[in-house]
Amino acid sequence: MDLGIAGRIALVTGADSGIGWHCAQQLLADGVTVVMTDRDPGKLTAAAAELHAPEGRLHAFPADITDPASLAVLHESVAAAVGSIDILVQCAGVTGAQGLFHEIDDDGWTSTIETDLLGPVRLVREFLPDLRTGGWGRIVFLASEDALQPYDDELPYCAAKAGILALSKGLSRSYASEGVLVNAVSPAFxxxxxxxxxxxxxxxxxxxxxxxxxxxxxxxxxxxxxxxxxGTPAEVASVVVFLCSERASFVNGSNYPRRLRLSSHYLTPLALNRKK
Incomplete structure (x- = not known):
């Protein structure tokens, strides 16, 4: 299937492994020029080498999405190498602080939200001007099933990912008229x-x-x-790349989760006690 994105330029964060790496791989296969970024320069270089991309089609620049100064340097590097991006895929994230609510202090909450919510906010703020200039753009966020079905031992992560869904939906309303479509994918396990x-x-x-x-x-x-x-990273990446494509030209403000089957554990007392 021709996705209609050959010749486009994409920036993929969290690209040194997992879902981010597979997104870069599949975008390259569809003719996209890809810029990979992640925090660890050594891992990023090794991950880029594994892709065996055609010359000039793949670039790798380390950056920390939590640091505005690092993102500014990344933007300068991207602009010098490939110009303005058309596609932004935000995969970078951490599990963050774990434990029951009473066991997690402010530092645990702050560090998790700093990476999993404020990092994406800063990333989009830095690169949104690129996406608004061409009349065509795509932003895809990696959220999580935890945003919809939170678990009690990783609430900072769950709350941050719920924030990503709100961010994605809000951005989709703000910039669709300029041709920038924004969506999210919420993988499970x-x-x-x-x-x-x-x-x-x-x-x-x-x-x-x-x-x-x-x-x-x-x-x-x-x-x-x-x-x-x-699930496999490649299975998730296939959905992400579809949302980056011209085939998804009428998809905006969506969230693609794995299908939930709610159990009584997640029903409210009102629902459980409602008379038939």
Whole structure:
């Protein structure tokens, strides 16, 4: 399928692994010139080398999305290398502070929101002028199922991702008339370095293998996932790239989650007690 984006220029954050790396790979395959960015220069360089992109079609510049000065330098580097971007894919993020609400202090909340909400805000603020100049643009945010179905042991992350959905929806209303379409994708349990680390920790705590930790997590924490497996980064990237494409020219302000099947655990007391 021709996605109609050959020759476009995309910036992908969080691109040294996981979903971000696969977004870069699939955008390159569709003829897009890609700029990858992430915090660790060494990992970013290695990740870019794995893509084996045609000369001039792939660039990699390290940056920290939480730091406005770093983003300004990134913008200068992007402009010098490829000009103005047409597509912005925001994948960078962290799990952040974990534990029950009473166990997480202000620093835990602040550090998580700084990366997972304010980082994307600063990123868009820096690059929005590029997207507004050409009469055509795409912004896609990586949110999370946690934005819609929060879990009690990672509330800072859940709250930040809920904020991303509000940010995405608000931006979609502000700039659609200028040709800039804004959407979000909310993956569930995906096999990324972030969830790999979570599963290794779970395996250590339970004295099991990582595979057993994944299986028990699915049984105990995600019983409503009908496929009963982790998704792959490539599966998520395919949705992201579609939203970046001309094929999604009438999609704006949407959020693409995995399908939820609510259990009674998430029904309100009012709903449970309502008379039939």
């Amino acid at each position: 995906i096999a990324t370095p972030m969830t790999d680390a979570m599963m290794r920790k779970r395996a250590d705590e339970n004295g099991t293998t990582v595979d057993e930790a994944v299986a028990s997590f699915l049984d105990e924490e995600r019983p409503y996932m009908e496929l009963h497996r982790r």
